[in-house]
Amino acid sequence: MDNEKYLKEVLKSQTLSFDGPELAALQQHRADVENLLRDHFSESSPTIRYGGSKAKGTMIRDAYDLDIISYFPNDDTAAGVTLEDIYNNVRTALSKEYMVEQKPSALRIKGNSKENLGVDFHIDVVPGRYTDASKSDVFLYRSSGEKKRLKTNLDVHLNHIKNSGVTEAIRLMKLWRTRNGLSITHFALELLVIKLLKKRQSSSLTEQLEYVWKEMRDNIDNLSIEDPANPTGNDLSDLLSATIRSTLSYVAGTTLKGIEDSGWEAIFGEVEENEDNKTARLKVAASSVVKPTKPWLDYEKGMV
Amino acid sequence: MRKVWYKENPALLVEMKEEIKDDFPNLHFYESNGVIVVEGSFPIRHDKKSLDRYSIKITFLKDxxxxxxxxxxVGGRIPRTLDRHMNEKGEACLFLPEQRSEIWPIGSTFLEFLNCPVHNFFLGQSLVERGEAWPFGVWDHGVRGIRDYYVQLFGTEDMDIVIKFMLFIIAPKIKGHWPCPCGNGKRLRGCHFPFLLELRDKIPRNVAQRSLQFLLEAKSGKRKLKDNLI
Known part of the structure; x- marks a missing residue:
């Protein structure tokens, strides 16, 4: 299989089917979250929409997520007087049903029941307030960084990525990020890939990826990203911190070396099989284990 | 003050990186807050094919x-529940500490760690996620698992005898003329002496000490664990 065909097969294996269990679970959680927010903020009539990789067309099986944006009208104060109040009130509402992890502008929801404690539902709830009655731009609260307020626009973000002409490269770079445990956010990685490939939209996927990695390896300190919804107003420098830059550069270097030494399969692995027969294959794998081990659980280390 | 292991023995870290780079190219080493951390995607492989993957983080402590x-x-895929053998911090409990010398004795490589207990644990998770049983069984949680291990090891359910055996593992030294803890009236040298000498090599004293403390507390009712069955 040639390299281009291989990468297309990787992308195919990373595509979630519309009637698959992952998307069905996402839809169910989305409905539950929307009902919860509408009940809790019935006076405020928030606008609730999809964002994240599902809306951008950059979803991958290994790291799919869904942003549920919950924007309140500009003249509403029932959901909170300040942006921070809105963020905290949405967090409180979600905490009734979920374990909530605070992110700089979003709230990640996870399971809090006995059966699914800590399970990541791949859903970020993003609270915000429209800047005016046109319901276009929004202000988001930001819990970290110098500025506590971001001005942004969901549609500008979605269009910037959907119409970038490089969504396949973005999906593969997201897979690379996940496979290597990198801490750069999906948003920052998407912006970086789009910027680097601005003049290389017609290049092959192998050329696009190698170019991005070479830039990361050789030129990481000179790379920057801007928020397309507010290029001069939102400082995204903390999304590309010194630690993130050095890690990206290092892993990009090992990736290029891996391609040179062993080819593309060294980077994304063999194309993974679909779910059919996976249980049977896992059982075969278990039966061939030479030294079986049994797990235990130490109550003294955090489980009571 | 003693240096941390990777500063005292930098060659070991280089060796670890080198030995896993072909089989686990997506696992990367970082230094973070004075400890070494490995992060990335861990594949469950069989016949050179990847059957599943988990996002993992492995921390090598200072000692x-x-x-x-x-x-x-770290992917948030496995529930932090008793049945999945994950504590609420998302830490996996791969095996009973007592079994270390059988599974991954000191001196074994990092590659062996990945290919044995880590592989087996996540292979088990993939099967359990699909509604199957743990492929190699499980130890019961907490003190019950410890009790079961020593009951099997010493071949008796009599906890007084189990505890006597454990005291012989922990003791600074044992002598052949001492009475055997099995209670048959013989001297140690004519009974369980070789067995106990082997166990004293296999089970670290601090591990046995900790387990003994748990068993004694459970026996006396002081240990307020919900699974206190002894």
């Missing part, structure tokens, strides 16, 4: 290789 690396599932 590595004496201590067992801490393995976490």
């Amino acid at each position: 590595y290789p004496k201590s067992i690396p801490i393995v976490e599932e």
